[in-house]
Amino acid sequence: MSARPVETPSHPTPLDRGTLDALAHGTHRDPFGVLGRRDDGDGPYIRAVLPGAQGVEAVDARTGDSIGRLMEIENTGVFEGWVKGADPYRLKIAWPGTVQETEDPYSFGLLLGELDLHLLGESRHFELASALGANVMEFDGVAGVRFAVWAPNARRVAVVGDFNSWDKRRHPMRLRHPSGVWELFVPRIGPGERYKFAILGPDGAELPDKADPVAKSAESAPGTASVVAAPTAYEWTDDAWMAARSAKHLPDAPLSFYEVHLGSWMKDGRTVDWNFAIDKLVPYAAQMGFTHIELLPVAEHPFGGSWGYQPLGLFAPTGRYGKPEDFARFVNAAHAAGVGVVVDWVPAHFPTDPHGLYRFDGTPLYEHADPREGFHQDWNTAIYNFGRREVQNFLIASGLHWLEQFHVDGLRVDAVASMLYRDYSRKEGEWVPNHLGGRENLEAIGFLQHFNAVVRERVPGAMTIAEESTAWPGVTRSTTEGGLGFDYKWNMGWMHDTLNYMEQNPIYRSYNHDGITFGLVYAFSEKFVLPLSHDEVVHGKGSLIGKMPGDAWQKFANLRALYGLMWSHPGKKLLFMGGEIAQWSEWNHDAQIDWPALDDPNHAGVQRLIRDLNRIYVSEPSLYRRDCEEAGFRWVIGDDRANSVFAFRRHGADGDPPILVVANMTPVPRHGYRIGVPVAGRWSEIINTDSGLYGGSNVGNGGGLETTPVESHGEAQSLELSLPPLGVVALRAG
Structure with a gap:
């Protein structure tokens, strides 16, 4: 049957009132069942919902010729009308003040394959x-x-x-x-x-x-x-980096992370964005000798004061610093400078902002329905339902997106402890046991294992790092052996014990001697990163140098000694921005690092020390090659409580010269302090935190010493050392 004349004012088969009202109010559940080009047996017609339109005409997509006019039904915004032919068409819509010509969204077939x-x-x-x-x-x-x-x-x-x-x-x-x-x-x-x-x-x-x-x-x-983001079109030039990075991330490689909150790192009178980071942050991190920049979460987050730890856009680099392609350029530039990029990633929980994931489709879709499982009381956030496969898929795909699309070198997974325990930060009666009656979150454990296994398979060479603050066993054990499968774990115990020791007046350190030695009891149970992170310089905790006891000179000396111990201790290194210049103020995410402090030689000296520690760390295999093996560490003196002196050796592979590290944690210089060593001949002093270059008093060993055939500490040869006050010295055989 031929089509009706296009001028006819009559409509095709009338819609029932319920359907018309549903279309007019935007509540119809099956729009493709009633919109677009249709045929009720009398000929083709088109129906469209265009509230506010003053007129609608259908035109041939190839020729632009009119094929019919659509008339509005009862001022509902629903238009329909008979049309000619079955060729592709467009709608010519007269809006107030403009005319729009476009294809009809309801003329297209199924989209997802x-x-x-x-x-x-x-x-x-x-x-x-x-x-x-x-x-x-x-x-x-x-x-x-x-x-x-x-x-x-x-x-x-x-x-x-x-x-x-x-x-x-x-x-x-x-x-x-x-x-x-x-x-x-x-x-x-x-x-x-x-x-x-x-x-x-x-x-x-x-x-x-x-x-x-x-x-x-x-x-x-x-x-x-x-x-709507542009299609990925960034042209990467980091093939050489990507091909070589696996070796850079192994347990026998040096890793030194510079933790950064980009928005408060440096202002410099410019807009803080990824271009600024390319110009300023990348060369600074490279000059300071850090192997990686670790960024606080850069996924989109609604509240800047969360520092990114309450994200809602797990696939989107925050618009605060530019477009996604700008972030890609930053990563590429870092790789060109020989610096890796790690981002903090938050799969544990999410904020309940109404525009976000919370009750996304009117039901607890991403989170648990029961607040005893689905609401985090400390952070007022929703907890992901790790037992739901679709949620696991969503989170794993997010992690892979950063690794694959942006060439990120690793993910530091935040708040892992809160994921592992159902009773995390909850009182009796406020949590639900697992099906075995225990406190372990078996679904979260399965998710983390699945996530790490997928990363291993799809992105070899990328790191995953756990912020896990408990004694959960096997965090860095492979998933095939029943572990969680992370590459590294933040050593929160080392951080707490060491800072607690350093905060003590040296008079009382002899009573807290175990604060330094205890960490070596478990130092090789996992593959550890030693973190002095942002968490230690916020919420009234003050700055690192502010934690140190004594007058100004002693504070700087104590901080330099802390860094000397940290860089010589087994474990990879992480330092939050501002720590490298010993800024006095606590971190303020609305401000910037106290860069003017570098006009003071004491602050500049600490910065120089960090640069030298990084340089020595990556150039001395004995300081990193056996980081995760007991054979890489040996106590020489661990029991001199009276003098608060510690001495240990670091060993690399066969042929790597051993390194002797000695710390004097009192303000009293100690001369003629004899320590046995396993190799006769000269031992070169490769670091002295009391050097005048760093603001110290220059008590030391003149660049090195020759051994004498005097037995000490079970060795036939020994060194007679001068130990600087509140200082750490490291000497290498040869």
Whole structure:
């Protein structure tokens, strides 16, 4: 039958009142069942929801000729009308003050392929951001953006943004059963568009508009919209780095992390962004000899005062510092300078901001329903439901996104202890035991093991590092051996014990001697990083130098001795920004490091010491090659409580000259202090924290000593040393 004349004012088969009202109010559950080009037996017609339009005409997509006019039904914003032919068409929409010509989103077929849906259904889609979220693409030869979001319990999901005046009626999405994923292709839009998802919960209640959980870009706070990102087109030039980095991350390699909060590192009168970091931070870290920059979380987060530890955009570098491609340029520049990049990653919990993941589709989708499992009382955040496969897939895909798309060299996983224990920071009756009746979070354990196993398989050479503050066994043991599978673990026990010892007046250190020695009891039970992190210089804890006892001279000497001990102790190194210049003030995330302090020679001396410690650390294999083996460490003097003196040796592989480290933790110089050594001949003094170069008193051993054939400490040869006050010296055989 031929089509009706286009001039006819009559409509195709009338919609029932319920359907019309649902379309008019944006609550229809199956928009593809009623919108787009249709045929009720009398001929083709088109139906569209365009509230606010003053007129709508359908035109042939090739010729631009009119094929029919759509008329509005009862001022509802729903337009329909008979059309000619079955060729591709566009809608010519007269808006107040402008005319828009575009393809009809409801003229396109299914978007996500069977493989995507299969992997999503099995929760094994580790390239999640390529399937869900906003992806710029061509569909049937038309450029636009495919939107997709997981919201299995929603009654309706619509995409809203600047492109449709944030009108939830304009772009309702199609549900793909049984995956729970909603999809829609919006033609003729592209990168830079802001958007969110407008969701009706299962009870029909309208939720606050939700940001995209897998958005690859987001607008800067205080804005909360997601942003359509440009397709990944960054041209990496770090092939040599990526090919060689596995060896740089092994337990027998030197690792020295410079922990940085970019927004408060340096202001310098410029906008703090990734370009600034390329110009300033990368060369500074390289000059200081750090092997890696470790960034506090750079995933998008709504509240700057959380420092990134309450993120909502786990796939999006924060818009505070630029676009995703700018972050990629930063990583590439760091690699070109010989510096790796580690980012802090937070899969433990998330904030409950209404635009975020919390009750995303009107149900506890990402979090536990029971607050005894799903709410973190300390941080007022929601806890991920690690027992849900889709949540595990979401988190693992996030971690892989940073490693694969941005060439990040490692993830430092935050708050692991809070994940491992169901009773973490909870009183009796405030937590739910596991199915065996215990306190272990078996689902979180399984997630961490799965995450680390996938990273090993897909991104060989990348590191995962656990911030885990308890004695949980096997954090760095392989998953095949029943461990959690991390490469390294922060040694929080070493940090607490060492700082507690250093804070003591030297008069009382003899009573706290175990604060230094106890850490060696368990030093090789895991592969450790020694952290002096941001956590130790906030919330009223003061700065590192502020913790040191004594007058100003003694404070600087104590801090230099702390660093001397740390860099010679088994374990990789991490220092938070500002510690390297001994700034007096506590870290303030709204300010910057106290760079003017470097005008004082004492502060400049500490900075010079850190640079030299890093240089010596990476050039002396005995200081790192057996970091994780008992054979790499030997106590020489661990019981001189009366003098607060410690002496130990570090050993590398066969042929590496041993290094003797001696610490005098009192302000009294000690001359003629004899220590046995295993190698006769000259021992060169490679570090002395009391050197005048660092602001010290220059008590030392003149650059080195010859052994004498006097038995001491079970050795036939010995050295007669001068130990500087509150100082650490290290001597190498040869």
